[in-house]
Amino acid sequence: MILKKLIGFVRVFVGILFIISGFVKLNDPVGFSFKLQEYFAPDVLNIEFLSPFALGLAIILVIVELVLGVALIIGYYKRLTMWLLLLMIIFFTFLTFYSAYFNKVTDCGCFGDALPLTPWQSFTKDVVLLIMIVFLFINIKHIKPFFSNFSRSIIIFATFIACLSFGYYVLMHLPAIDFRAYKEGVNISEGMTIPEGAPEAVFDYNWRFNINGEEKIITTQGEYPSSEGEFIGVETEVVEEGYVPPIHDFTIEKDGENFTEKFLNTPDLIVIIAYDLNKTEWNGWPVIKELTNDALKKGYSVIGLTASGDASVNDLKEKQNINFDFYFTDATTLKTIVRSNPGIVKLHNGTIIQKRHWNDADEIELEMLPSANTSLDLKLKHRLDSIARYDQLYRPILQETDEQKRKALAEELGLKPEDYSGDLWKKQRMLDTSNLKIVKRILDTQGYPGKSVVGEPSNLIALEVIEHNPIQIEQYIDLFKKAAAAGEIPKTRVAVLEDKYLMMQDKEQLYGSQAQITAANGFFIWPIKDVAMVNERRKAAGFERSIEEYVADLMGKDATFKALKLSEIKRL
Template sequence: MKYLVSISRIFVGVLFIISGLIKLNDPLGFSYKLQEYFSVEVLNMPFLEPYALMISVLVVVFEVVLGVFLLIGYKPKFTVWSLLIMIVFFTFLTFYSAYFDKVKDCGCFGDALKLTPWESFTKDLVLLVFILVLFFGVKHIKPVFSTLITTVFALLSFVFSFWLAYHVLMHLPVVDFRAYKIGKNIAEGMRIPEDAAKPVVEYYWKFNINGEETVITTDGSYPTVEGDFLSVDTKMIKEGYQPPVVDFSIEFVDEDLTQQFLSEENLIVIVSYSLKSMEKAGAQKLKAFSDEAIKKGYKVIGLTSSGEDEKQRIKKLYKLNFEFYLCDEKALKTVVRANPGILELDKGTVKQKVHWNDIDKLKL
């Protein structure tokens, strides 16, 4: 039991720290995932959506801290009970998500590693087994250092975790795992290779045959059967190839200008997924910056999911002399973790990307 506890202690502790740090690198992204869980379509807890960011920070900080506590042997009973409660909750969540096909990616490892709902559930079951070993062998978890040093390490894990969360929220993630990171070409990220895997879908055709309801399964073709057609249902058996960039477009009225702007040189893109919730301090910096960029020969555009009335209100309020174009809200939240955020594109390639707090660091 002593050896099993030691192995479990290292495995669980390291995994919790890695998983927590990846999410702590991008707590805003994890908060978007929590909002998806809280939505009416999933857990039906929309009253928690406004608090998603706060919950996100607290959960991932706690995840990192518990991993550190376990490795250094700080307060073993509290640590193991906390780990057990957390993993039981996450196991339920991933099972619910997988069984009812509600959320396609649990966000366990942020954008660094995508897991299907069933893969996430399997991962949590494995973790649950290791944590149960720790639970029943908690007496074998001893502090690695003296009481003073152990306490200092525990405190430092709290301080570092909260500092990192604050830092990336005020700037941008330290490591960008998304398809819009500096150096990536957006147009190339949208392409689907000719030999890409196709989705596998089963069709369930319901017919009335001689007074009885009969279901016939095919891969999509209409079955040859003598009877009255009643309905058809489909089920995704295997996902096909998904390009890194999805739902990204630049539209104006009914015109798609995506390829036009992704062919532009020296393009500045100011991203605000919602102009209504755009941070005022950031909006106030856009006038001077955009004027300077235009003066130096850049084409400046805005991207938002907001409607025309909100676009005109913001342009008038802050005296902006560039046009806002329409893009999907979820795509814009993925492009940059800031509202507003600023990118420099050159023929679709991301050259620079900054949070509005760092707008002065974008070199024109």
């Protein structure tokens, strides 16, 4: 009697555990497929040829796991069910032992993100399950089926259909239950914060010394030990894990600059996430374009996050006429944020308001903001953004003197060897000439394409093209001043351009933004007209620093501003 009750308890316990484990993974099959890809990697099981089939295998495994749990409880084909359970648990036990012993995969994914387990916890769990399943296998004759044979078949069939339907739903949308750190309502900045008094990690420092020809190890908690021997090296060992915030790997970067804080403090931000543009679902981008164009007109800021390089980004922007820029974020982080490639996240000052699969782009709620501009010319914006790419195509490479770094940079930009070899200045000048013709046509026929017409930062592109063709500054400087006065472009940018033009004409500059260098005299600020009033003019133009502070930043903190005259410059 006791044996039968024990068998009944173990049977139900194992069945429920398989059902829960299967359901959690079926809720997020894409996440489980990422975990399988970790196991398939060369440094783990080295079966990378299975990686392209990871998603299909993930769905099959979790459906089988869930159906077996139901089959065990109702006693459906109990011998076949027990054999399949036994084989599955033996396989998983081997996998978790391998991960734990060799420290290959830090989380087996047994319960998805709902209950992260360490490798040894996963192995222990599988050993307990293996013992239970072997116990049931030995006592299989005591497992009595529930319901009739026909009813059991109906239950299994219904379970299978339900699993397929649910799996298809979450693939076409997003997980029904979000167990990850980036769920709706979470503030990313707060998720990265370590609370006061949180436990810190404890390390052992194993110092190796050569003492009288013999190597000895002295262990401390960090301080350098007193030893008369010759120091060889030191290795650290984690004794106690410290507090790890739920979000600890989120950054937004571009061209070596960190924009994380900026965008986490941006209200009304739409973020398009595509961890790998080479694997993206291309039929999703027309929907994304329609959504983001609408968002831009309604006053939202829009950015893209990807782990792909500039070449892939530029290819996408050209093919899909995308009107927003991309920034770099780690691929694993992007996969964690949203299980869609591309996916959509709506943020407000770092708080996740909505998160949707591209199939559900129409569910993103966009209200008309005070900064809305329904007359935004997105066609012109895209044209200017394309010009900006070619305006900077070779300039970063030309600024790099190291040949290997130059090659790596060119490849990152998607340039072929024949494109980044030879006379690059000649190639860039040809592009500048082409860009200039287009920009001049826009300026002459439409006026300055400012913030109200093409948004930010596209409103700077026409000015930058003219800046790279300084002979044209005189023709358009008044147009730029007018645009700056209307708030279409920053006054500081026009002030710098005007100073540059005046210096080219051997005239005194107005704002002190231009400096030169000579072998004999080093850095010097180009002469300034009415120098006593320069700081007032700088303030009116939007410069945050005085001329004295600017000189200290430019030439060193000990440098002092020296006002020169044109007559002195000519004698240098």
